[in-house]
Amino acid sequence: MQRDVNLNRLAIFVALVRAGSFTAAAEQLGLTKAMVSQHLLKLERELGVTLIVRSTRRMALTEAGALFHADCLQLLEQAQAAIERIGDRRHTPAGTLRLTTSTDYGMAVLAPALADFHRLHPQLQVDLVINDQISDLIAERFDLAIRIGWLRDSSLRAARLGSFRQLTMAAPAYLAEHGLPRRPDELAAHRWIAMSALMTPLRWTFTRGSGSRHTVRMTQAMQANNAAAIRALVLSGAGVSVLPDYLVQEDIQAGRLQVLLAQYRLPEGGIYAVYPDPQPPAKVRAFIDFMRQRLAAR
Known part of the structure; x- marks a missing residue:
């Protein structure tokens, strides 16, 4: 039977084991001793097992508690690694940059620009889709589109890169x-x-x-x-x-x-980067900055 477990209590349980006492854990977590005890009791009820046996002087992990503690440590390490990875993507271009534009602009301008951009960021993969129809960026999972001329109203974000005569x-x-x-x-x-x-x-x-x-x-x-x-x-x-x-x-x-x-x-017509993400990742921000500089130097 599936149990609903408050995952925040896993971190409190691990902190309690690491601290060695309810008093020390409460100080490290910024909680009261009673709150730490309540979280442990609720976690044990949610799991249906006793994790820690305690007396007035000491506490000790049960066999189930020791196994669960090892699993919790692994889960928390994986969660921390995932947080660090997503933070790295926020600040360092990574992954695949998937973008689309029109045939004429893609062949004449964007493809050569992407070749130079990739030399600056060889860790990135690039997926360029040339299409004279207006693509649905969200449904087709594009990071951005380069659109030429005059933008239609939409809920997407847009950054002006330059203009053309x-x-x-x-x-x-x-x-x-x-x-x-x-x-x-x-x-x-x-x-x-x-x-x-x-x-x-x-x-x-x-x-x-x-x-x-x-x-x-x-x-x-x-x-x-x-x-x-x-x-x-x-x-x-x-x-x-x-x-x-x-x-x-x-x-x-x-x-x-x-x-x-x-x-x-x-x-004159405009050249725009259009993207769906209100907080675009580093790869999108880097390409927008690159294209602005490139077009300004023309």
């Missing part, structure tokens, strides 16, 4: 055939490759240094639901589109893509 891009071959747009309104006459995942993929507002705003409705030629796919279409000369700076820096430097309307700006 949105750039209007085209391939030189496309511009040679269709001409170079010099004002935002001229984009309406060009072949626009739309990001279907956006709420308004065909309407864009450009802001000049003077503060003047120009909203343009584009003419869609093609669409895709992934920034990496849109980049591939733009590179092939299929049309014009908006792409994040982190995805096209090498293309710009190599001359494969050209920034259009550089004197205008589109709204």
Whole structure:
């Protein structure tokens, strides 16, 4: 038959045996002698055995008490070790860092960053899941997600890591055939490759240094639901589109893509670490700090 035993009394029992008397145990535990005695009596009732025989002058463990004392010592040592291990995880990155992000950001930025992060923390294992859908961090047991753009309302915690610029891009071959747009309104006459995942993929507002705003409705030629796919279409000369700076820096430097309307700006997007734990472990805090520093140095 299963018994309900107050586990706190195990520690009092071990302290009593170690102290050798009710008076000494009471002093060490900060309790009264009567309270120590009551805890022992209740523990014996819960177990259904006598653990200690006592007289006015001395106390001694029964055979059952000696066996139970040995088991209690082992249990308390294991509990202390578990407390120390969880404390270590609070302060030292350990275990597996499981995180998720979008395909384009994962391939262009996060995978190289994780390689460098792992060199700093080789004791960590890393599990990166690339997915263009919004993952349920709790149900799928993710430590965090790196999300790009504008966050939806949620009960999750978020830390802003940095930002990215949105750039209007085209391939030189496309511009040679269709001409170079010099004002935002001229984009309406060009072949626009739309990001279907956006709420308004065909309407864009450009802001000049003077503060003047120009909203343009584009003419869609093609669409895709992934920034990496849109980049591939733009590179092939299929049309014009908006792409994040982190995805096209090498293309710009190599001359494969050209920034259009550089004197205008589109709204900047945010880069966020989103996580479910109100007290994130050391591995999550370390990665957030690492990414903040890395993005600030770009």
